[in-house]
Amino acid sequence: MDSTTILIGLASVLVAAAPVVFAVMGETLSERAGVINLSMNGTILLSAMGGFAVSVRTGNLFLGFLTGMLIGAAVALIVAFSSITLKQSQVAVGFVLALVCRDLSYFLGNPFMGLAGPRLPAWPLSGLKEIPVIGTLFFNHDLMTYLSFIVIFVSWFWIFRTRPGLMLQGIGERPAAAYVRGANVNLMRYVYTVLGGALIGLAGPTYSLSVKAGWKGTISGLDGIGWIALAITIFGGWNPLRAAFGAYLFALLQWLGLVLQPSLPNIPSQVLQVAPFPLMILTLLLVNIGDAEWVERTLASLPEPTRRFFAKAFRAMRASPPAALGVPFERD
Amino acid sequence: MTESNKLPSGRSRIDSLEMRGITKRFPGVLANYKVDFDVKSGEVHALLGVNGAGKSTLMKILYGLYHPDEGEILLNGKPVTISSPKDSIHLGIGMIHQHFMLVQTLTVAENVALGLPSSRGALTDLDRVSKRILELADIYNLKIDPSAYIWQLSVGQQQRVEIIKALYRGAALLILDEPTAVLTPQEVDELFVIMRQMVKDGHALIFISHKLHEVVEISHRVTVLRDGRKIGTRLTSETTKQDLANWMVGREVGFVPDRGKVEIGEIRLKLERVVCGSDRGTPGLRGVSLDVHSGEILGVAGVSGNGQRELAETITGLRKVTGGKVFLEGKEITNLAPGEITDRMLSYIPEERMRDGMIKDFTVAENMILREHHKLPYSRYGFLNLRGISKHADDLIKQFRVKTPSQETHAKNLSGGNIQKVVLAREISRNPHVIIAAQPTRGLDIGATEYVREQLLVERRKGAAIMLISEDLDEILALSDRIAVIYEGQIMDIVPRATATPEKLGLLMAGVHP
Numbered sequence: 001m002d003s004t005t006i007l008i009g010l011a012s013v014l015v016a017a018a019p020v021v022f023a024v025m026g027e028t029l030s031e032r033a034g035v036i037n038l039s040m041n042g043t044i045l046l047s048a049m050g051g052f053a054v055s056v057r058t059g060n061l062f063l064g065f066l067t068g069m070l071i072g073a074a075v076a077l078i079v080a081f082s083s084i085t086l087k088q089s090q091v092a093v094g095f096v097l098a099l100v101c102r103d104l105s106y107f108l109g110n111p112f113m114g115l116a117g118p119r120l121p122a123w124p125l126s127g128l129k130e131i132p133v134i135g136t137l138f139f140n141h142d143l144m145t146y147l148s149f150i151v152i153f154v155s156w157f158w159i160f161r162t163r164p165g166l167m168l169q170g171i172g173e174r175p176a177a178a179y180v181r182g183a184n185v186n187l188m189r190y191v192y193t194v195l196g197g198a199l200i201g202l203a204g205p206t207y208s209l210s211v212k213a214g215w216k217g218t219i220s221g222l223d224g225i226g227w228i229a230l231a232i233t234i235f236g237g238w239n240p241l242r243a244a245f246g247a248y249l250f251a252l253l254q255w256l257g258l259v260l261q262p263s264l265p266n267i268p269s270q271v272l273q274v275a276p277f278p279l280m281i282l283t284l285l286l287v288n289i290g291d292a293e294w295v296e297r298t299l300a301s302l303p304e305p306t307r308r309f310f311a312k313a314f315r316a317m318r319a320s321p322p323a324a325l326g327v328p329f330e331r332d
Numbered sequence: 333m334t335e336s337n338k339l340p341s342g343r344s345r346i347d348s349l350e351m352r353g354i355t356k357r358f359p360g361v362l363a364n365y366k367v368d369f370d371v372k373s374g375e376v377h378a379l380l381g382v383n384g385a386g387k388s389t390l391m392k393i394l395y396g397l398y399h400p401d402e403g404e405i406l407l408n409g410k411p412v413t414i415s416s417p418k419d420s421i422h423l424g425i426g427m428i429h430q431h432f433m434l435v436q437t438l439t440v441a442e443n444v445a446l447g448l449p450s451s452r453g454a455l456t457d458l459d460r461v462s463k464r465i466l467e468l469a470d471i472y473n474l475k476i477d478p479s480a481y482i483w484q485l486s487v488g489q490q491q492r493v494e495i496i497k498a499l500y501r502g503a504a505l506l507i508l509d510e511p512t513a514v515l516t517p518q519e520v521d522e523l524f525v526i527m528r529q530m531v532k533d534g535h536a537l538i539f540i541s542h543k544l545h546e547v548v549e550i551s552h553r554v555t556v557l558r559d560g561r562k563i564g565t566r567l568t569s570e571t572t573k574q575d576l577a578n579w580m581v582g583r584e585v586g587f588v589p590d591r592g593k594v595e596i597g598e599i600r601l602k603l604e605r606v607v608c609g610s611d612r613g614t615p616g617l618r619g620v621s622l623d624v625h626s627g628e629i630l631g632v633a634g635v636s637g638n639g640q641r642e643l644a645e646t647i648t649g650l651r652k653v654t655g656g657k658v659f660l661e662g663k664e665i666t667n668l669a670p671g672e673i674t675d676r677m678l679s680y681i682p683e684e685r686m687r688d689g690m691i692k693d694f695t696v697a698e699n700m701i702l703r704e705h706h707k708l709p710y711s712r713y714g715f716l717n718l719r720g721i722s723k724h725a726d727d728l729i730k731q732f733r734v735k736t737p738s739q740e741t742h743a744k745n746l747s748g749g750n751i752q753k754v755v756l757a758r759e760i761s762r763n764p765h766v767i768i769a770a771q772p773t774r775g776l777d778i779g780a781t782e783y784v785r786e787q788l789l790v791e792r793r794k795g796a797a798i799m800l801i802s803e804d805l806d807e808i809l810a811l812s813d814r815i816a817v818i819y820e821g822q823i824m825d826i827v828p829r830a831t832a833t834p835e836k837l838g839l840l841m842a843g844v845h846p
Contacts, residue, residue, distance in 0.1 A: 162454050163445075170435045170446050177433040180397075181447025182418050323436070 009255055011137050016211055017251035018148035019044070019203035023229040024236060024243045025155045026199030030076070032159060032238055033192035034172040034324045035083055038094025039075050040200055041226025042101025047071040047204025048222055049109035052215045055205070056117045064118075065144075065205045072201015073194045075101060080193040084186050087328040102223065112215045120144060120210040144206045151199065155240035168192065172322030175329040185329045203229075228277060231284050237319025250280050290314025340471045343502040345373045345534045346424055347408050349394075354403035356389055356560075363389040364400070367562045369555055371505065376527060376537045378551035378568070380544075382580055382777035383747045386560035387540050388430075391507050394538075395427045396420040426503025428494045430510045434482045441465060441478040444497050461500075468499050473529060488519035495526065505536040512546055513775050516636045517803065524550050542580070542777045544573045556580055581779055591789060596813070597626030600661055600797035601647070601678075601766045607655030608646050616642030618821040619656065624766065624797040629788065631812030632801040635841050639821040640801045641683060644770045647799070648680045649673040661765060674703055679764035681755055683771045683801075685748075689755040692744035696736050697725035699743045700758045728757040733783070749780030756787055767791060770801045785811060805834055819843045 023040055030037045037043075047068035055064030075097055083090040120142045128139035138149070159165040168188070170178035175185045207222055208215055228250060236243025253276035261272050289295055290311070299307050337344050350370040356363045364386045371377040381387045392398045394405065396414040404411050407423055414420045420427075434443050445461045462478035469476050474492050482490060491511060498506055508527075512520045527537055527550060541547050547554055548568060556563040556579040563579050601624040610616035617639050624630045634640055645651035647658055649670035658666045665673050674680070682688035690699045701710045701721055709720035725739040734753045736746055743751060752772070759767065769788060773781040788811060792798055802808050808815055815832050817824040817840035824840040839846045 161456060163450050163456055164454065166438070166442055166446055166456055169438060169442075173437050174433070174435045176431075177435050177443075178446070180417050180429070180433050182416075183447060 007133065007136050009259060010252075011140065013248060013251045013255050014137065015141050015145050016254065017247045018145045019206035019211055020225065020229055020232065020247040020250060021148040021152060021244055022206060023200045023203040023226065024232045024247050025151050025240055026072070026196035026201075026203075027229060027233040028196075028236065028238055028240055028243050029155060029159075029168075029199070030193045030196030031233060031325055032168050032172045032322055033189045033196075034175065034322055034327065034329070035080060035189055035193045036090045036094060036326050037076055037079050037193060037197060037200065038091055038230070039079060039097035039101060040229055041224065042098040042105070043072050043075045043197065043200050044204045044207070044226045044229075045105040045220070045222055046075070046101040047201040048208040048220065049105040049112065049204070049215055051205025052117055052208035053109065053112045055209055056112060056115055059118060061118055061120055061209060064209050065202065068201045068203075068205035069198040070201065071204070073198040076194045076197020076200070077190075079197070080190045083326075083328065084189050084193075090326050098226065106217050109215050109217055113217050114214070117214060118209065119213040142210055144202075144210055148206075152240050152244040159240065169322075172324055175324050175327075179329070189329070200226075200229075224277060228280055231280055234319070234321070235280075235284050235287060237287070238322060239319075242319075246280075246283075249283070250276055253279055287317055287319055290318060339504055339535060340533050341468060341499050341502065343424060343504055346504040346536050348372050348406075349408075349425075349505055349536065350406040351390070351394060352404050352406065354390060354393060354400045356386075356393060356398060356400050362560050364393070364560050366403075367557065367560070369562070369565075371536045371538055373504075373534050373536050374531055375552040376531055376539050376550050378539045378541060378547040378554040379557065380541060380547055380554055380576060380580060381557035382542060382779055383749050385557040385580075387557055388509060389560075390557070391427070391509060391538065391540060394420065395425060395507060421501050421503075424502055424504035425507070426498030426501060426505070427507040428491065428498065428509060428511055430513060432490050432494055434490055434493060436481070436483040438482060439478065440476060440480050440482065440485075440493050440496075443482060443493060444478075444500050448501070464500060465496055468496055472496075472499065472526065472533075474526060486519075487514050488516070488522060491515070491519075491523065492526075503535075505538070506530070507538045507540070509540045510542075511539070512541060512543060518635070520546065544576055544778075547576065548573055558582055577778055580777075591811070592793060594627040594793055594795075596628050597795060599623045600626050601799065602659040603647070603656065604659070605656040606646055606653055606658060608642050608651055608653050610639075610642055615821055616651070617646065620818075620821070620823055621656075622799075622816060622823065622826075624799050626765075626795045626797050627792060628813045629792050629798045629800050629811050631808035631815040632799060632818055633805060633808045633815055633837055633841060634803070634818035636803050638818050640770065640803075640818060642821070643818065644680070644683065644768050644799075644801055647673075647768055648678065677762070677765040679703075679759035679762065679767045681752075681759055681767065681769040681772050683774070685752055685755050686744075690743050690751065693742055695740045696729070696734065696743055696746070696754055697721055697739040699754050700725050700728055703758055704762060728754075728761055731761075732757040732787075749776050749783075752776055752780060752784060756784060760787060760791055763794070764791075764796055767796050767798045768801070769798060771803065772800070773802075773804070773807060805837060808837075809834070817841055 023044060027037055027040060050071045051064040051068035054067040055061055078097060079090065079094055082088040082093045122142050125139040129135040159168060167178055167183050171183060171185055171188050179185050212221060232246035232250060233243060235246040257272035257275055261269055299310055339345055348370060352368055354364050354367045367390055369390065379387045389398060393400050396416045396419050399415065405414060412423060435446065441458045441462045444465060445456060445458060450457045451460055465476065465478045474496060476492055476496060482493065511523060515523060531537060539551055551568045553565060554568050554571065554576065555565040556576065558580060603620050603622045605619040605621055606617050607619055608616045620643065622630065632640060632643065642651060646653050649668055653666050657664055660673065660676050660678060665676065686692065701724065704710055709717055710724065711717055722739065729736060729739060732753045734757065735750050743754060772784050776784065788798060788800065800808065800811055809832065812829055814826055814828055815837065816826045817837060819841060820843065824843065836846050
């Protein structure tokens with residue numbers, strides 16, 4: 001492989017990761033407010049199908065993406081209403097929605113199977129795309145890929161640099177403290193869950209109108225992405241930058257599976273296609289591995305500099321969920 | 333407005349605040365009935381009462397968290413309406429909640445800034461906030477690092493953050509809701525220094541407590557509430573602890589329970605040079621040797637964090653012993669599973685009763701069989717015997733006078749005193765041979781404290797060997813036959829009660845041999 005191929009490959013990784021980025025950012029915002037949106041896998045499929053269908057019928061790409069976001073927001077609203085207002089289990093409701101939305105997408109998507117549809121055109125940024133390396137990597141994509149970069153930065157900036165973001169951290173961590181400081185906890189949870197849902201819903205059309213254009217029902221290859229996005233949210237430690245890193249890592253693994261296939265003829269292609277999923281789960285195991293007793297014991301037996309290096313690395317990897325995640329807020 | 337009306341923080345004083353004829357009803361409960369209460373600039377007014385007397389309700393009304401059914405609030409003589417914490421903060425009223433309202437994962441500055449407008453619009457202005465925090469910290473002599481995370485701070489430091497937070501928001505009147513409940517004696521002293529300074533500067537302070545000695549030490553006036561009604565207001569200098577106690581409870585209270593004479597029997601619990609670690613990875617116990625006899629209460633005194641928790645946990649099997657041995661009635665139990673140790677008739681009243689003593693979302697009845705659920709008559713062949721469990725709960729509720737709507741009530745809905753009664757009932761009703769009681773009356777009101785102490789003495793008379801771990805020297809002196817003082821994971825000395833004085837114990841607690 002020459003360097004140009006690698007560069008173009010890496011650029012394609014950024015494109016392929018865009019929908020995962022949307023989903024992970026949406027889930028991160030929702031969970032930061034204290035609501036787990038477990039419906040993600042179904043939501044992505046349903047919004048992929050819905051976005052594609054609307055675009056095929058109207059010939060309008062914008063309406064397709066809008067439909068995806070509305071579907072995501074609507075599903076999130078069900079999650080929010082049942083968990084915030086009805087105080088039902090977020091896990092149970094989210095899981096059922098994940099299954100229902102998936103099957104609904106296959107059922108309702110039947111008429112659109114294999115149809116030729118519109119596809120988001122590439123939109124190289126002239127002036128920027130000529131910059132060596134960086135131009136190819138970042139500025140020779142379509143609108144959604146650029147948007148994914150922006151969403152990462154804005155989410156991070158919002159959570160860690162703005163007043164509402166500070167309050168968002170408070171709401172997910174200690175809602176009572178946010179409440180006595182004047183926050184309308186439940187309203188804010190609704191807002192972030194629905195907003196996060198809209199972002200998750202954007203992931204669907206980003207697949208069906210760009211990354212994997214078209215709708216092929218059960219063989220669309222989208223089933224499972226939502227679960228991985230959920231794992232990446234945890235891997236990301238509820239921090240948008242780290243979560244984005246996770247999303248790109250996953251896309252990179254998928255790309256490696258593709259490019260390595262010709263040079264590894266003995267391994268069935270299915271193995272390489274599926275491998276990124278377990279690999280991602282394995283990385284997830286690393287997040288809090290520093291807390292395990294056997295790791296601590298092993299570390300203690302290492303020479304001091306090595307021990308300190310690993311201890312530091314493990315501490316940096318640590319992440320704990322927002323303390324009030326999944327817990328309904330009741331004043332007093 | 334003249335300069336003398338200003339507080340050091342730059343806000344104007346609240347010369348007087350008056351609550352008149354406050355009545356508040358909850359379904360089935362009259363929380364406050366025609367209560368009058370007032371506080372002036374430059375004084376600490378203590379609000380005293382047992383748990384459930386209506387202190388917190390009254391203060392939550394003042395802070396805008398509840399709305400009174402009747403009555404009015406006057407600020408500097410003018411009526412005001414307080415319908416939310418926003419209003420009260422605007423008027424200069426601040427509240428230090430019993431459970432701190434801090435976000436653990438944020439820094440001190442972020443916690444202070446949370447919910448406040450910023451000079452940079454939607455962006456945070458943490459540099460400015462930090463600067464102002466340091467200014468206030470300087471004026472009020474509170475040491476605090478604005479960039480520290482809350483989870484890194486001790487409980488006492490977290491409370492200082494709460495005080496700074498209130499001052500930052502311009503509080504001239506501060507409500508302190510049982511501020512000492514979670515503090516060590518040293519931290520209480522530090523808090524009192526801060527409170528005295530604030531009063532001298534012209535703040536008005538309301539101090540909620542059920543600890544008499546603290547009320548007597550810090551307050552200028554004291555108001556006693558009982559069953560939601562005001563019993564009276566007095567100058568603190570004109571009352572005694574005994575008067576206040578009788579007022580609170582409504583009857584004569586005995587401070588020193590009758591111990592009676594008990595024959596000291598054989599050794600039931602023995603520790604031989606026990607060593608263990610602490611949660612922080614530092615040594616917890618460094619070679620503790622002790623024995624407790626049948627019919628004896630061994631008091632373990634010490635400043636908090638000197639190995640008391642580790643001592644209780646190694647004996648009960650909750651913490652790994654890394655050196656030395658523990659014997660129960662002559663048989664070694666070192667590092668056995670907690671269940672096996674319990675089954676040998678050792679009972680444990682844990683320090684953190686809400687966390688370790690019970691399961692909050694279980695009913696009273698279920699909590700009462702946590703220890704014995706696998707035995708007859710509570711279960712058989714792996715099935716629960718609901719009738720046996722229910723009868724057991726009814727008996728214990730009656731015998732231990734637990735105030736609960738029913739045995740099906742979730743434990744978390746009981747008051748602190750009644751929760752401890754449930755724990756006590758479960759641990760004592762099985763006729764244990766050894767009892768480890770860790771801080772058994774911490775946070776309890778006078779009535780419940782009296783009851784718990786009586787029950788421990790009853791068990792002692794029945795021949796149990798009791799280890800009483802407490803930071804309350806009065807309690808140790810009132811109950812113990814012998815007193816062991818623990819300091820930095822070691823036993824400094826064991827003194828018989830007859831020769832123990834607070835001064836002598838105090839020196840030992842500080843690590844000094846008198």
